[in-house]
Amino acid sequence: DQQVKQNSPSLSVQEGRISILNCDYTNSMFDYFLWYKKYPAEGPTFLISISSIKDKNEDGRFTVFLNKSAKHLSLHIVPSQPGDSAVYFCAASEVLLGVNSGGSNYKLTFGKGTLLTVNP
């Protein structure tokens, strides 16, 4: 049951150019989306997120776009640098507030990841 799909297992771009990583989801109840970056033998590192009430969020070289009607989000990296080479994971959550003893659920569902290689 792939609720979050990253259909491109790999992407190669030249240094200085734009990298565009794509992610599709099927669960219309997802309302918060995140991108993580992962180097080998390390844990996922949070990059940027977006709430379903927005369509764009920008942080430095990273911009995430959300198209709710298409159930699609993308991560743009401009300009790409060799140090950006890593696996990028898209993740989504259906946030349920106050469901357990006043607590909430923020469980993340991950895509399979896209290996980005930025060539010098």
Place this chain on the structure above:
Amino acid sequence: EPEVTQTPSHQVTQMGQEVILRCVPISNHLYFYWYRQILGQKVEFLVSFYNNEISEKSEIFDDQFSVERPDGSNFTLKIRSTKLEDSAMYFCGSGEYEQYFGPGTRLTVT
């Protein structure tokens, strides 16, 4: 910058043995998580923990798994009787909308 830490980085155990994976979440966070990634597969949610109890768990998190916050800083995942298919990277996380992860523990069950 605060970070999540995990120990050990690599654990090798025999099938049927108990293992405890340890984590120190970010100190002012209230929600804690365990996820795992089997080689070549997705990162999968196991369990979330809030206010000293499990707030959600996945189908993977059966009776062989348990979590505990034994003191004010540590958060542990115990697997009572390990199976070969438990071999994976286990990531501890903390946070709410945005979750921050540790470097992981590679568990190898032989």
